[in-house]
Structure formats: structure tokens, C-alpha cells
Amino acid sequence: MRENLSETSIKILYWDNLLCNIEFNMSNEIPESFKNLKIIDPDEKIVYCKKCVISNQRPRVHFNEDGICGQCLYAKYKQTKIDWDKREKELESLCDKFRSRDGSWDVIVPASGGKDSSYVAYILKEKFDMHPLTVTWASAVPTDVGSQNLYNFIQSGYDNILVSPNGKIHSKLSKLTFTEYGENFLPFSYGQVHVPLHIAVKFKIPLIMYGENGELEYGGSLKNYNKPQLDVFGHDYVLEKFAPSSNPTDPNRWQNNGFSDKDLVFYMPPPVQDLKDVGIQEHYYSYYEDWTPEKHYEIAKKHFKFLPNPAGRSEGTYTDFASLDDKTDGFHYYLMFIKFGIGRATSDAAHQIRQNMITRDEGVDLVLKYDGEYPSFYEKEFLNYMKMDKTVLNQIIDKFRRSLIWKKDGENWNLRQQVSKL
Numbered sequence: 001m002r003e004n005l006s007e008t009s010i011k012i013l014y015w016d017n018l019l020c021n022i023e024f025n026m027s028n029e030i031p032e033s034f035k036n037l038k039i040i041d042p043d044e045k046i047v048y049c050k051k052c053v054i055s056n057q058r059p060r061v062h063f064n065e066d067g068i069c070g071q072c073l074y075a076k077y078k079q080t081k082i083d084w085d086k087r088e089k090e091l092e093s094l095c096d097k098f099r100s101r102d103g104s105w106d107v108i109v110p111a112s113g114g115k116d117s118s119y120v121a122y123i124l125k126e127k128f129d130m131h132p133l134t135v136t137w138a139s140a141v142p143t144d145v146g147s148q149n150l151y152n153f154i155q156s157g158y159d160n161i162l163v164s165p166n167g168k169i170h171s172k173l174s175k176l177t178f179t180e181y182g183e184n185f186l187p188f189s190y191g192q193v194h195v196p197l198h199i200a201v202k203f204k205i206p207l208i209m210y211g212e213n214g215e216l217e218y219g220g221s222l223k224n225y226n227k228p229q230l231d232v233f234g235h236d237y238v239l240e241k242f243a244p245s246s247n248p249t250d251p252n253r254w255q256n257n258g259f260s261d262k263d264l265v266f267y268m269p270p271p272v273q274d275l276k277d278v279g280i281q282e283h284y285y286s287y288y289e290d291w292t293p294e295k296h297y298e299i300a301k302k303h304f305k306f307l308p309n310p311a312g313r314s315e316g317t318y319t320d321f322a323s324l325d326d327k328t329d330g331f332h333y334y335l336m337f338i339k340f341g342i343g344r345a346t347s348d349a350a351h352q353i354r355q356n357m358i359t360r361d362e363g364v365d366l367v368l369k370y371d372g373e374y375p376s377f378y379e380k381e382f383l384n385y386m387k388m389d390k391t392v393l394n395q396i397i398d399k400f401r402r403s404l405i406w407k408k409d410g411e412n413w414n415l416r417q418q419v420s421k422l
């Protein structure tokens with residue numbers, strides 16, 4: 001096991017979005033505004049988008065010459081250039097192709113019981129007459145509200161398979177990746193993308209419908225701005241889903257830490273030949289409809305008795321309706337803040353600015369108020385789960401502070417720079 005990570009390897013471990021792409025394939029069809037986007041070297045300086053609040057520290061975010069990030073450009077493109085009626089017809093054709101005639105399952109929807117996946121399953125079932133099998137990869141330490149939301153969703157008339165990892169193995173893996181990469185969610189993330197594939201192979205259901213393309217919506221290359229699906233059989237598909245091929249977090253490496261092939265089944269994809277035999281296709285719902293979490297929240301409340309965070313807003317941000325199901329996720333967001341100087345409120349504000357729900361100035365105020373708040377609410381449960389004491393936890397947190405982002409004043413760590421109004 002390595003003692004320290006280089007800053008380069010730290011930077012790619014930002015798992016807010018799971019599905020990333022490869023190189024931007026320049027062609028004449030690419031909108032003018034997407035051309036000449038560049039990554040600003042995150043080791044050199046910190047630069048904030050002039051339209052939203054994201055910074056160049058977020059891995060793979062590109063900027064244009066005016067200092068506007070690719071995701072803001074993509075948001076504008078969605079609002080002005082995409083013919084959503086046409087996209088809806090495309091979804092209809094896709095459903096026509098896969099819809100079963102006998103009521104058997106014809107699409108897999110990876111679902112946590114959260115507002116977004118519930119919405120996707122709901123629309124596919126109610127509007128497009130599909131027969132979804134929802135698949136849930138269990139939380140490491142479920143919250144009461146997350147369990148209740150999943151239960152309410154299932155009770156509303158949805159088939160569901162809950163896949164729970166071996167608790168001991170998942171806890172050990174979470175500790176391993178938290179210690180090595182500052183990311184306790186890594187085992188969860190791998191399972192989240194691979195478990196639906198295992199179920200698809202098992203039940204021979206070729207169509208899988210994911211929610212949003214995180215790379216386009218939250219940060220990363222715009223290469224697949226007009227592609228509905230992942231290239232399941234493309235080169236090195238699995239690693240590309242997470243990070244460039246130099247990815248140091250490949251679960252294959254976990255075997256070196258005493259985990260067997262059997263221990264790692266759900267963290268790894270099924271054999272490629274099995275995927276081919278079933279003819280697996282993975283689509284993003286966000287290609288077919290403008291992705292609006294706030295709308296999904298309204299539908300989930302109305303049809304699934306979806307409950308927001310009973311504590312009010314979630315720690316580290318100002319929203320109360322996202323990522324509610326796992327007691328360990330506060331440290332996932334907190335370490336993101338430690339590594340990149342931008343946290344959960346930045347992600348939420350950036351998205352809402354692009355949706356024209358709040359102004360940039362309002363976003364800046366929210367970031368300054370909430371970003372980087374320490375996740376104390378479930379700290380005890382987190383430490384129990386990780387079998388770790390607070391001294392070790394603090395050592396790990398400090399290990400991931402980069403000098404470009406942090407400075408130490410006496411006993412206190414302070415950010416060198418934060419987003420500001422223009």
C-alpha cells in the first residue's frame with residue numbers, strides 16, 4: 001500500500017459523477033461554443049467559472065477563453081439548441097424496440113429510492129408503458145429516511161432487487177479506499193455501475209436506463225454531448241467510466257490487499273462476452289429529457305411520498321432533497337472539499353445557477369455560507385463503520401490537503417482562495 005498519493009492521482013478521485021468519457025472527438029457537427037475548450041492546469045492556479053461557481057480544481061472541467069466552464073456552455077446549449085420533442089420521440093422509438101408484450105421486465109433502472117431514479121422509473125412505466133425492474137445497490141450505512149423512501153417507492157408499485165454487499169468486506173474496502181485515496185465511496189461507486197450489469201445479464205434484460213450523464217451535467221468533457229448511450233463495448237470501457245486509464249483505483253488492485261475474486265464480484269463488471277450475449281445497452285435518461293432534479297423532487301413527493309432530509313438541509317449544503325440515503329456520504333463530500341477546495345454547496349449552486357434558479361451572486365453567498373461544513377451529524381456512525389478513531393481520521397483528512405488550496409494559520413487550516421462575486 002502506498003504511503004502517499006501524488007497530487008495528480010488525488011485529483012482524479014472526485015466521484016460526484018460516476019460516468020466519464022474519453023477524448024473530445026472534434027468534428028464539424030460540434031457546436032461552435034464547444035470548440036477550443038481547455039483544461040486549466042489545476043496545479044498551477046485556482047480559477048472559478050465566470051458564470052457559475054465551479055473551479056478548475058474539479059477534474060476534467062474545461063473552460064473557454066472567456067472563463068466559462070463547459071457545463072455552463074452545455075446548459076445553454078440544452079436550453080437553446082436541443083429539440084426536446086424530437087428527443088422524446090427517440091425515447092419512444094427506443095421503448096418500442098425493447099417493450100415486452102407479456103409484461104415481463106424490459107428495462108433496468110438503477111434506483112436508490114431517491115427522487116431522480118424514482119422519476120425515471122415512473123416516466124418509463126407510466127408514460128412509455130415499460131416494465132421496469134429497479135435495482136438498488138445498498139447503502140453502506142442506511143439512513144432511516146433513505147430506507148423509508150425506498151420502501152415508499154416500492155410500495156407505489158415497482159419491482160425492486162436490493163443487492164447488499166457483504167458488510168465486512170464493504171466496510172474494509174471503504175476503509176482501504178478512504179485511507180489510500182480519501183474516498184470512502186469508491187467501493188459503493190463501483191458496485192453502483194456494475195451491479196445493474198450483473199442483474200441485466202442474470203435476467204437477460206438488455207436495456208439499462210441511467211439517470212443523468214454526470215460528465216455533461218456536473219463536470220468533464222463535452223465529447224458525448226449528443227450521445228444517448230455509453231459505448232459498453234468500447235476500449236477499456238469499465239475504467240473509462242470512472243477515470244482515465246491510469247486510474248489507480250481499479251478494483252483489480254484490491255486483490256493485492258487480500259480480497260478474493262469472489263469477494264469482489266459486485267465491484268467488477270460481468271465478463272464482456274456475457275454483456276455481448278445479452279446485447280446490453282446503457283442509456284442516459286438525461287439525453288431524452290432536460291434533467292431537472294427539482295422537478296423530479298415534486299413528482300417523487302406527489303407519487304411516492306418522498307421525504308426530504310428530516311434534519312432540514314443536508315450538511316455542507318443548503319438543499320434537503322438529494323443524496324439522503326447513506327450516513328457515510330457526508331465524508332465523501334467533505335473530502336471532496338478537502339481535496340479540491342469546492343464542496344457540496346458548490347455542486348448544488350453551480351447546477352441551480354445553470355438552471356437559472358439562482359443568480360451567481362446568490363450562489364456565491366450560499367457557497368461561502370455552507371461549503372465545507374464538517375459532517376458531524378453522523379461522524380460517530382462513520383467512525384464505527386470505518387473502525388477508526390478520530391485521530392486517524394484527522395490524519396487522513398490532512399494528508400489530502402494540497403498546498404495550493406490550504407494554508408495553516410496556527411492550529412487552523414484555511415482555504416487560500418474561495419469563489420467571489422464579480
Ligand SMILES: [Zn+2]
Nearest residue numbers: 049052069072
Ligand atoms: Zn460554469
